[in-house]
Amino acid sequence: MAKIIPFKAVRPVADKVALVTCKTYDTYSSAELASWLDYNPYSFLHVIHPAYANAQKITLDKRFRGVALKYQDFKQEKILFSEEDPVFYLYEIQAKGQTFTGIIAGTSVEDYQNNVIKKHEDTLQYRVELFKDYLHQTHFNTEPVLITYPDSVEINTFISLRKNSEAIYEFSTTNKEKHTLWKIDTQSEIDFLQEHFEKIPNLYIADGHHRSASAELLYQQDKHLGNKNLNYFMSFLIAESNIKIYEFNRLIRDLNGLTKDEFLKKLSEHFKIEDKDQELWKPQNKYEFGMYLDGSFYALFYQFNDKNENGILDNLDAQILYDKVLHPLLGIEDLRNDERIDYIPGKQSILVIKELIDEGEFEVGFMLYPSDIKEIKTLADNNLIMPPKSTYIEPKFRSGLVVYEL
Template identity: 60%
Template sequence: MAQIIPFQAVRPTRDKVSLVTSRSYDEYSPAELAAQLEFNPLSFLHVLNPAYTNQQKTAFEKRFRLVHQKYAEFKQEGILVQDEKPAVYIHKIVSKTHTFTGIIVGTSIADYKSDVIKRHEDTLQYRVELFKDYLKFSGFNTEPVLMTYPDNDKLSDWLDRKTKTLADFEFSTTRKDVHYLWKIDDENDIALLQKTFSDIGNIYIADGHHRSASAEMLYDEQPSAENHNYFMSFLIADSNVKIYEYNRLIKDLNGLSKSEFLKKLSEYFLIEIKSQQLFHPNRKHEFGMYLDGEFYALTLMTEKCGFESPLDRLDAQILYNKVLSPILGIADLRNDERIEYLPGKLPVTEIMKKVDDGEFELGFILFPSAIDEIKAIADAHQIMPPKSTYIEPKFRSGLVVYEL
C-alpha cells in the first residue's frame, strides 16, 4: 500500500518560470554554468551556487546555509511563491523523441523503510550523508526521486483528462523540450490518487537512490520535524520511462595481446567481426565491442551460463562476471581508474573516437535493460552494478520545491 500526500510547493511565478528553472547543476559545463550565472539573475543556479558572485570556496555547512539564504531571497523578491493549498502536480515533458507524463507527490519514509518503495541500487555513505546535510541546512529539495508504478488504466485516463485542460505552466527550454505543469488541489482528485496508489501496492525507485536514502537519514535524525516523514517524488508509469544503457570504456587489455583477449572471450561468446560497420546490440545478451579499429558483435552462449537470479541475467552483470573481472582484472566498478562510462544517449561514434584517439583500448556497447528486469532485481533485494542504466525523464531544478 503506497502512501502519497499533497504538499504546498514553492514554485516560480508564471512569467518567470522559463528563466528560473535549470538543468541539474552537474549537467552544465564550466563555460555554460558561468554564462548562466553571469547573464541570468533569475536562474535557480544562483540558489544552488550562491558563492558564485564572490568566487569563494566555503565549507559544506556554510555553503548549504548560503543556499538557504539565497533561496529565501528568491522568495522575498517574489521570484518563488508558495502555493496556498496542498496539491499534487502533473508534469509533462515533450522532447523531440519522447513524451513523459508523471505526478509529483510526497512519498512516505515509512514505505521506504518497509520495502513498499523498492530499490535496486547501492548507495555511497558519504554521498548520502552529504545530501542529508544539504537538506538539513538548506531547508528544501527541488530534485524529486523518480519512481515507477505498474501501468494503470484508471490513472492513465485521469492523467489524459487533466492534461487536456490549460496548464499552469507551459514553457520551452534551450534544448527545445516543452514542459507543462498542472496544479491539482481538488480534494476529490487527491483522494482518488491516494486510493489508487494504495491499491497499486509497490512503487520502484528508478533514479534517486541517494536522495531517498538521505531523506531517510534526515528523518532518523529529526523524526519530529515537519515534512521529514515524506520526501518529494515524481511518479511515472512503467511503460513511460525511458531506459538507456551505460557503455563501458577500458584503458587496457590487462597485459593480454589482442589475440589472447579474443581467445578468452570466445569461451563464453560467439564473436563476429563487423569491421568498420557501426554496431549496436539488437537484443538482450548481445554486446558490441570496439577494438583496434574494428567493431565486433559478441553473442553470449547462454547454455554455458547457469543463471540463478535476476541479477545473473542482467547484461551489465554478465559483462562484469565473464569479461571485466576475470579477463580484464577490473574488480571495483566504482573506483577502478581503468574503466569509464558513457550514457547510451551518446552515439556509438563517441566510443569509436575515444578508442581511436588512444585514450582507451576498447569499448563495450550494451543493450538497454528493461523495466521488468530492474523490478525483478528490486523484488529479489539484489543490487545492480554501478552505471547500469541512464534513465529519463530528468527533472528541472527550481520547477517545484518541497520545503523541509
C-alpha cells in the same frame, strides 16, 4: 499500499519559470555554468551553486548556508512563491519525440523503510550523508525521486483527461524540451489519486536512490523536531510503460597487459565474436554486446547454454560483462572507483565511444543492451542490487520547477 500526499510547494512565478528552471548543475560543463550564471540572474543555478567561482575554496558547511540564503533571496525577490494549500501536480515533458507524464507528490519515508517503495541500486554512504547534511541545512529539495508504478487504467485515464484543462506553466527550454505543469488542487481529485495509489502494492525507484536514502536518514536524525514534512520526500511518479531505460556503455583505458590477439582469444572462451569492421553495430537483444577495439567494431554473443538457469543477477548483461570480461580479463574490480573505467549513457551515439578510443584516451569500449522494467522490478522484488552504472533512466526533472520545503 502506497501512500502519497499533496504538499505546499514553492515554485517560480509564471513569467519567469523558463528562466528559473535548470538542469541538475552537475550536468553542465564549467563553461556552461559560468555562462548561465553570468547572463541569467533568475537561474536556479544561483541557488544550488552559489559562489561558483570560489566553490573549491569554501567549506561544505559554508556552501550549504549560501544555498539556504540565496534560496531565501529568491523568495524575498518574489522570483519564487509558496502555494497557499497542499496540492499535487501533473507534469509533462516533451523531448525529442518522447512524451513523459506523471504526478508530483510526497511519498512516505515509512513506505521506503518497509520496502513498499523498492530499490534496485546500491548507495554510497558518504553521498547519502552529504545530501542529508545539505537537506538539513538548506531546508528544501527541488530534485524529486523518479518513481515508477504498474500501469493503472484509472490513473492513466485521469491523466489523459486532466491534460485537457488549463496549465499553470507551459514553456520551452534551450535544449528543445517543452514542459507543461497542471495544478491538482480539488479535494475530489486529491482523494481520487490517493485512493488509487493506495491500491498499488509497490512503487519502484527508477532514479534517485541516494536522494531517497538521504531523506530517510534526515528523518531519523531530525524526527524529534516534529516537522511532519520530514515524513515524506518529493517524488515524480510515472507509469512504468512511460519511462525510458538506456544502458550505460563502458570504456576501458587499457587491456590489462594483454595484446589484442590474446584478449580476443580469451573473449572467445565465453563469446562468439563477429568482426563488424566499420559497421556501427549495437546489441539488438539481451546477451549480446558490442565492442570497439583497434579501429573495428565487434559483435559478442554470450555462449553459455545454462544462462537461463542461473540466478537473476547472474543473467543481467551488466553482471555478465563484469563476471566474464571486466574483472577476470581486464582487472577491473571496483566499478565505481577504478580510474581505468568510464561510462557513457546509451542515449549518446556510439560514435562518441569510437572517437574517444581513436584519440587514444581509452583502448576498448563495450556497448550493452538496455535492461527493461521487468528485469529491474524482478531484481528489486528479490532484494538484489544491480551493478553500478547499469541503467540511465529518463525523464530528468528540472531544478527549481517545484520545491519541497523541509
